[in-house]
Amino acid sequence: MSASTIIFYILAALTLTFGALTVFSRKIFRAAVFLLLSLICIAGIYILMEMDFVAALQIVIYVGGIVVLIIFSIFLTQKAGERLPSRLPKRLLWAILLPVAGLAFSSWVIFNHPFAQTGTAPIEPTVHNIGLQLLNYDQYGYVLPFEAVSILLLASLVGSIIIAMKKKQQ
Amino acid sequence: MKTVLRYLQEVALAFRSLWSGLRLTLYFFTHPRKEIITEQYPENRTTSINIPERFAGEVVLTHDENNEHKCTACTLCEMACPNGTIKIISAQVETEDGKKKKVLDKWVYNLGMCTFCAQCIDACPQNAITMKNSFELSVYNRSDLIKTLNKPGSKLKEKS
Amino acid sequence: MIQFSDITSWIHETLSGLLSPGLTFLAELVLAGVAVLAMVLVFVVIFVYMERKVAGFMQLRYGPNRVGIWGSLQVIADVFKLLLKESFAPDSVDKLLFNLAPYLVLAVSFMALAPISWAPGLQMWDTNIGVLFISAVSSIGVIGILMAGWSSNNKYSLIGAMRSGAQIVSYELSAGLSILAVVAMCGSLSVHDIIQSQADGWWIFKGHLPIIFSFVVYVIASTAECNRAPFDLAEAESELTAGYHTEYSGMGFGIFYLTEYINMLVVAMVASTVFLGGWLPFHIYGFEAFNHVMNFIPSWIWFFGKIFFIIFLIMWFRWTFPRLRIDQLLKLEWKYLLPLSIVNLVIVAFITIMGWHF
Numbered sequence: 001m002s003a004s005t006i007i008f009y010i011l012a013a014l015t016l017t018f019g020a021l022t023v024f025s026r027k028i029f030r031a032a033v034f035l036l037l038s039l040i041c042i043a044g045i046y047i048l049m050e051m052d053f054v055a056a057l058q059i060v061i062y063v064g065g066i067v068v069l070i071i072f073s074i075f076l077t078q079k080a081g082e083r084l085p086s087r088l089p090k091r092l093l094w095a096i097l098l099p100v101a102g103l104a105f106s107s108w109v110i111f112n113h114p115f116a117q118t119g120t121a122p123i124e125p126t127v128h129n130i131g132l133q134l135l136n137y138d139q140y141g142y143v144l145p146f147e148a149v150s151i152l153l154l155a156s157l158v159g160s161i162i163i164a165m166k167k168k169q170q
Numbered sequence: 171m172k173t174v175l176r177y178l179q180e181v182a183l184a185f186r187s188l189w190s191g192l193r194l195t196l197y198f199f200t201h202p203r204k205e206i207i208t209e210q211y212p213e214n215r216t217t218s219i220n221i222p223e224r225f226a227g228e229v230v231l232t233h234d235e236n237n238e239h240k241c242t243a244c245t246l247c248e249m250a251c252p253n254g255t256i257k258i259i260s261a262q263v264e265t266e267d268g269k270k271k272k273v274l275d276k277w278v279y280n281l282g283m284c285t286f287c288a289q290c291i292d293a294c295p296q297n298a299i300t301m302k303n304s305f306e307l308s309v310y311n312r313s314d315l316i317k318t319l320n321k322p323g324s325k326l327k328e329k330s
Numbered sequence: 331m332i333q334f335s336d337i338t339s340w341i342h343e344t345l346s347g348l349l350s351p352g353l354t355f356l357a358e359l360v361l362a363g364v365a366v367l368a369m370v371l372v373f374v375v376i377f378v379y380m381e382r383k384v385a386g387f388m389q390l391r392y393g394p395n396r397v398g399i400w401g402s403l404q405v406i407a408d409v410f411k412l413l414l415k416e417s418f419a420p421d422s423v424d425k426l427l428f429n430l431a432p433y434l435v436l437a438v439s440f441m442a443l444a445p446i447s448w449a450p451g452l453q454m455w456d457t458n459i460g461v462l463f464i465s466a467v468s469s470i471g472v473i474g475i476l477m478a479g480w481s482s483n484n485k486y487s488l489i490g491a492m493r494s495g496a497q498i499v500s501y502e503l504s505a506g507l508s509i510l511a512v513v514a515m516c517g518s519l520s521v522h523d524i525i526q527s528q529a530d531g532w533w534i535f536k537g538h539l540p541i542i543f544s545f546v547v548y549v550i551a552s553t554a555e556c557n558r559a560p561f562d563l564a565e566a567e568s569e570l571t572a573g574y575h576t577e578y579s580g581m582g583f584g585i586f587y588l589t590e591y592i593n594m595l596v597v598a599m600v601a602s603t604v605f606l607g608g609w610l611p612f613h614i615y616g617f618e619a620f621n622h623v624m625n626f627i628p629s630w631i632w633f634f635g636k637i638f639f640i641i642f643l644i645m646w647f648r649w650t651f652p653r654l655r656i657d658q659l660l661k662l663e664w665k666y667l668l669p670l671s672i673v674n675l676v677i678v679a680f681i682t683i684m685g686w687h688f
C-alpha cells in the first residue's frame with residue numbers, strides 16, 4: 001500500500017466521521033462546524049488527486065461562502081445554543097430509509113455502468129485549460145452549462161434584491 | 171453621467187482627506203526628536219521635568235508674604251466636597267470692639283480621600299484655595315495624608 | 331554567492347544518502363515546518379516591537395523603552411507573561427469549540443504560507459493555483475473567529491464574531507478582484523510564474539494606473555481581512571471589550587494575537603509577490619550599471635524589505651485613522667471598493683487584450 005492510498009483512506013474516514021457527526025450532533029452550531037471539517041477533508045481528497053483548482057474552489061465556495069452563511073443564519077436564530085429535542089421514531093425511520101435507498105440506487109448505477117476506455121488524451125487540469133474548456137463551444141465544451149448557471153445566479157440575485165427592497169410608502 | 175462624476179469626485183476627495191491625515195502622522199514619525207512630548211519621569215524628575223501650571227495636584231491654602239490667608243471659614247468648600255475631604259474647624263474670637271467673630275482655626279485636608287475634582291476651588295467665594303501642580307504625593311504613613319493647610323500663626327487678610 | 335536553492339539541494343542529497351526516499355520526504359517536511367515556524371515567530375516578534383514603536387512615534391511618545399536597549403526585550407517579556415498565565419475556560423462555554431478555535435485560526439494562517447516563494451528556488455509548494463490557494467485558505471480563518479465568538483457564550487463575543495464574519499466575507503471580494511487584475515495581466519496563478527513575469531519590471535510599474543489602483547484596494551481590503559484598525563470592529567475595545575476573544579486568557583489570547591500578525595505577514599508577502607516583484611531586485615530599463623548594483627543586493631533583503639514596507643504601510647493606516655462604524659464599513663466595500671475594482675478589472679482585461687502593458 002503506497003502513501004497516497006493510506007492518505008486517501010485517512011481522508012475518507014475523516015470525511016465520513018465528520019459527516020456522521022454533522023448529522024448526529026445535537027447542537028446545531030457544532031453540526032455546522034463538523035460540516036465545515038468534512039468539506040475541508042473533501043478538498044484534501046481533491047488535492048490528493050492533483051485537482052488543485054477544484055480543491056481551492058471547494059474551499060472558497062463551500063467553506064468560505066456557504067458554511068459562513070449557514071453559521072450566520074444560526075447566529076440569527078433564537079435558542080440556537082440549546083440542544084435540539086430528541087427525534088421522533090417515525091421521522092427516524094424515514095431518515096434511515098431514504099439515505100439507504102439513495103445509496104443503493106447510486107451504487108447500483110455505478111456498478112452497472114460500463115466504463116469504456118476513451119482514446120482522447122487527458123487534459124492537464126491547469127487553470128488555463130479549465131478556463132479554455134469552460135468557455136468552449138466545440139465538443140466537450142461547457143459554455144452552455146456555464147451560461148445556464150449564470151442565468152440561475154442572476155435570477156437568484158434579482159430575487160434577493162426584490163425581497164430586500166423597501167416597499168413604497170402608500 | 172452627473173452622478174458618476176459626483177461619485178468619482180467623492181472617491182478623489184476621500185483619498186485627499188486620508189492623505190492629509192497620513193502626512194501628519196508621517197511627519198510625527200520622521201521627526202521624533204522634535205515632536206515627542208513624553209516625560210522620562212523617574213530620570214528627569216530633578217532636571218527637565220515640565221508639569222503644566224494648571225495641573226490639578228493637591229489643594230493649598232494660599233498665604234501671602236505676611237503669612238496671611240483669605241479664608242473666612244465659611245465652610246462652603248466643605249459642603250461642596252463630594253467625599254468629605256475637607257474639615258474646617260473654626261474658633262470664636264472677640265475683637266477689640268467687643269464683637270464676636272468666627273475665624274479659621276484649622277483647615278484640615280484629607281489627601282487620601284481627595285479625587286482632585288476642584289469643586290472646592292469653584293465653591294470658594296474668596297479665592298482662598300487653589301490647586302498646586304505637585305504630583306508626588308505618596309507618603310509612608312497614612313496619617314501623614316491628613317494635613318492642616320493653614321500655617322501656624324497665620325491670620326485672615328484684612329480687606330483693604 | 332551561495333543560493334538558497336544550493337542549501338536545500340545539499341540538505342536533500344545528504345538526507346537521501348542517509349534515509350529511504352519516504353523517510354527523506356518526511357524529514358524534509360518536518361525540517362521545512364520547523365524552519366517556517368522559527369522564521370514566522372522571529373518575524374512576529376519583530377512586527378510586534380515595530381508596531382509599538384511606530385505607534386509610539388506617531389502618537390508623540392517613545393513606545394516601549396524600559397526592558398532592554400530601546401525596549402527591545404519588551405515583546406519577549408510579554409510572551410513569557412502570556413505563557414505563564416493560566417489558559418482558562420469559563421464555566422458555560424462550549425468547551426470543545428472554545429478550545430479548538432485558536433488552533434484552527436493558527437493552523438489556517440500557517441497553511442496560507444505554503445505556496446509563498448521566499449527566495450529563488452526556496453518554495454515549499456509550487457502549485458499552479460498559488461495565489462488562489464492563499465486567498466481560499468485565508469477565508470477559513472473567519473470560521474475560527476465565528477467559533478470563538480459563538481462558543482464563548484457572551485454577547486460581546488457574539489457581536490464581534492458576527493461583525494468579523496460580515497467584514498471578512500465582504501472584503502474578500504475586492505481583495506480577490508485586485509489580485510485578479512495582476513493575474514489577468516501575467517496569465518498565471520502560480521506564485522513562481524507571477525514573480526518570473528516581473529523580471530523586466532514590477533507589475534506596479536508595468537501595469538499603469540489600474541494596477542496601482544488595485545494595489546491600493548488590496549492593501550485596504552486585506553487590512554480589513556486581518557481585522558486591524560481602522561477595520562477592527564471585531565474587537566472594538568471601546569464597545570465590545572475585546573470582541574471575539576474577550577473570554578480567552580493566557581496563550582489562548584496569545585494565539586489570536588500571534589495569528590493577527592501572521593495574517594499581516596501573509597498579506598505583506600502576497601502584496602510584495604504580486605505587485606512588487608517578490609524577491610526580484612529593482613531594475614530601471616536601460617541603466618545597466620544601476621541594474622548591476624541592484625543585482626548585487628541579495629534576494630532575501632529585497633523580499634524582506636518589501637515585506638517591511640507593506641507592514642509599515644498597514645501600521646501607518648492603523649495609527650492614523652479612526653475606526654469605521656459597521657454601516658460605513660459595509661458601505662465602503664459594497665458601494666465603493668467592489669464596483670471600482672470590477673470596473674478596474676474590465677479595464678485591465680482590455681489593456682491585456684490590446685497588449686498595452688510592457
